[in-house]
Amino acid sequence: MKQIIIIGGGAAGFFCASNLDEKKYKITILEQNSDVLQKVKISGGGRCNVTHACFDPKELVQFYPRGNKELLSVFTKFQPGDTMEWFDQRNVPLKIEGDNRTFPESNSSQTIINTFQKEIQHKDVEVKTKCSVKEIKKQDEKYLVVTSLGDFSADYVVYTTGSSPKSLKIAENLGHTIVPLVPSLFTFNIKDDLLKELPGTSFENAEVSIPSLKTEESGPLLITHWGLSGPAVLKISAWEAISLAQLKYQVEIEVNFIVKTMDEAEELFQNAKLSHPKKTIGQSKMFDITNRFWHKVLEISKVDLNKQIANVSGKETQTILENLCKKKLKVTGKSTFKDEFVTAGGIDLKEINFKNMSSKVLPNFYIAGEVLNIDAVTGGFNFQACWSEAWLIAQDLNSL
Template sequence: MKQIIIIGGGAAGFFCASNLDETKYKIIILEQNSDVLQKVKISGGGRCNVSHACFDPRELVQFYPRGNKELLSVFTKFQPGDTMEWFDKRNVSLKIENDNRIFPESNSSQTIINTFLTEIQKKNVEVKTKCVVKEIIKENEKYIVKTSTGEFEADYIIYATGSSPKSLKIVENLGHKIIDLVPSLFTFNIKNDLIKDIPGTSFEYAEVSIPKLKTEESGPLLITHWGLSGPAVLKISAWEAINLARLKYNFEIEVNFVSKTIDEAEKLFQNFRQSNPKKTIGQSKIFEVTNRFWQKVLEISKVDLNKQVSNISGKEMQMILENLCKKKLQVTGKSTFKDEFVTAGGVDLKEINFKNMSSKILSNFYIAGEVLNIDAVTGGFNFQACWSEAWLIAQDLNLK
């Protein structure tokens, strides 16, 4: 019986093992940590954001800053609908939330973990934890995997280690080209009086642009203790990951907190002034922002909160509108988004056959997951790439 060694006990590794034909192969998973499926456990705040309800592969690939062209063929063979069906067959109910993210009905990542553990138990897959791979040597048609707990021999290798520099070095030593790693999906560190002391303040729809890179994203926005976060910031950080690394995370952004042009905002202001002339500006609900944020805007615009709306000067109004619609903020660094660290960079995609995720450089060697130069915005997309790639590998091996 031929031996498959899966290096990496994460999403891609386990999904692959769960779909392999155990009557054909002896399967071993090697994981360097003491626990498997660690990212699955913490994903979605411990609820596990399994995938995203986007069932058209052409639309789905738009969420991947790197890998979108290559993944099109992958998703035509296995996409989020197939993921839902796979779990459904194993009696795991999934639900689609309002923002199209897919979670288990149980709201617990343990449900997903238990499903994988049950599957691999049925298939007699051996899992070795605290087993650090040091080197892989190709000998004729076989691979020798040298680890901290001894040597293993494999007919086939599935390399699904995630994007640690050490694991990339191993595959580089085997002849693969590695695209430098840079963080993707991060929040912006900003010190500015407008957002000081109001963490937790959120905006349903805002626009964030980086003038220097001529790029813009929109979506929900969140003020944090250290700056700005939320989908609008995370999306722009993912798409511009390489450029922002080049700028050493020092750059200027422009934020439109209300997603309105200055002219549109001015019209709203004038209409409100006409119908509520006696109201104090501090108590006026002109825009869809929280009271705390509104008062902060007035404070930095140097407008007296007790002034009546009718007495606001043209200059004061322009200051308020600039701070709401065109606020320039200096970013001075980044913070990792939660524990779900995602990187851009990894194994060069030109060296992978996306029909079955096999290496074009090494025979009987497959690569999947974050070790590849593929990454996505937040919302279940990174996991979906893992499921789809792993499924293709399993199908290819099952036909051998």
Template sequence: MSKIEKKQVVIIGGGASGFFCAANLDENKYNVLILEQNSDVLQKVKISGGGRCNVSHACFDPRELVNFYPRGNKELRSVFSRFQPGDMMEWLEKRNVEVKIEDDNRVFPISNSSSSIINSFVNEVVNKNFEVKTQQSVQSVIKENNRFLVKTKTDEFVSDYVVYCTGSSPKSLKILEQLNFKIIPLVPSLFTFNIKNETLKDLMGTSFLNAEVSIPALKMEESGPMLITHWGLSGPAILKISAWKALELAKLNYNFEILVNFLGINISDAEDLFKAFKENNPKKAIGTSKIFDITNRFWHRILFVSKINLDKNISQLTKVEIQLILENLCAKKMKVTGKSTYKDEFVTAGGVDLKEINFKTMEAKNIENFYLAGEVLNIDAVTGGFNFQACWSEAWIIAESLNNLN
């Protein structure tokens, strides 16, 4: 019996989706070539989570999981029903990469090093004798007689199947436009708010466990941990709101008003706490009064912007002064005047229109044997391992689809 000739797969992009797809392809059926334009592969995986690699999130119900995706939630429901965070954790542990679930449900390798994840992917690809070529910038993809001609600056490759996992670079999207894909314009998602406000001045690093942030103009509110940075405000509460309202905030040119509740409790509840403390400690100086769960530095800053002397006796405060303190704590208006991308977690909204994709296989509807996954698609999530999980799940589905072809 003659040996079955292997088909050729070219994976464009040596990042999370591309490598995980290759790691799951059947080496008995396919020769696989990964083309990466940079000098190193898996760069985003390497720097994710401060180098620890936030590989996924411990949410195992697809119906709940999709709620973390501002774009793609409907389409990902079926994807996650086939490969979800529990499957990814099992995949890694089968390859001797132990993972842990942290208190906030983010999943990391026990080693606290992204190299554990990278090595598991690279080892799979090497063991299958697949080829990886770096510094190969793809210039065009042309379909000819049921095969693809992939041109880089220096080479040409012929392939039976193409897996397109380039991330959201404008150049890679232009190649897709030439193939008649509909592209949704790119805008940043997951960014911090630039704010110049006396309340935040010189308080970089001050954090709040459960703040509430709303954008009145967009009728949007989020809650969660928040952090004062050198530029303004960051942390999950800010990042979530930036992701869910990425398109609207781009239209506002990142100039808008926010309402911040640093305490994360109703202003009337804060008033009750204040009054109770005042009754029990009538002779206490306001500057040394520990009424709320905030740092002394921030408390003093609130008193400063409220124009109240730190040495003033708490029983001497007027109703107007108390109300001003409470408003600065629970309903502080601030003007956002720009954005900063969030460290290494930067992602974009926009990319290939999801109507172009068959999510049962991740194959393009308009080009047979052409598959797409990862950030090139108009799918993005809040921070916490969700963006990587979409990459793993989509890439796994492509590999399964190809492996099951006759």
């Protein structure tokens, strides 16, 4: 019986093992940590954001800053609908939330972990934890995997290690090209009077742009203790991960907190002035923002809260509206987004055959997951890439 060694006990490794034909192969998973599926456990705040309800591959690839062209063919073979069906067949119903993120109905990542554990027990897959791979040697038709727990011989290697520098070094030593790693999905560190004392304030929709990079994203926005977070910031950090790393995370952004042009905002302001001229400006919040934020905008615009709205000058109005629609903020660094650390960079995609995720450099060697130079915005997309890639590998091996 031929031996498959899967290196890495994360999402891609376990999904591949769960779909392999155990009558054909002896399957062993090697994991360097004491626990398997660690990212699955913490994903979605412990609920596990399994996938995203986007069922058109052409639309789905738009969420991947790196890998979008390559993943198109992968998603035509296995996409979120297939993921949902796969879990459904194993009595794990998934539910689609309002923003299309998809979770187990149990709201617990343990449900997903238990499903994988059950699958691999049924297939008699051997799992070795605390097993650190030191080196992989090509020997004739086979591979020798040198680990902290001794040597393993493999007819086929499935490399799903995640993006640790050590695992990329091993791949490089075997002949693969590595695109340098940079963080993706991070929040912006900003010190500005407007954001002071307002952590927790959120905006249902805002626009964040980086004028020097000619890029803009919109979506929910959140003020944090360190600066700004939320989908609008996370999306722009993912798409511009490489440029922002080159700029050492020092850049000026422009934020439109109310997603209105200056003209539209001015019209609303003038209407409020006409409707209630005697009201104080502090009581005249006419935009979809919190009172605290409105008062802060007035404070940094140096407009007295108790001034009647009729007496607010044209110059003061312009300052208020600029702080709402065109606020320039200096980013001075980044913070990791929760524990769901994602990187751009990894094994060069030109060296992968996306029909079956096999290496073009090494025979009988398959690669999937975050070790590849593929990453996505937040919302279940990174897992979906893992499931789809791992499924292709299992199908290919099963057909040999």
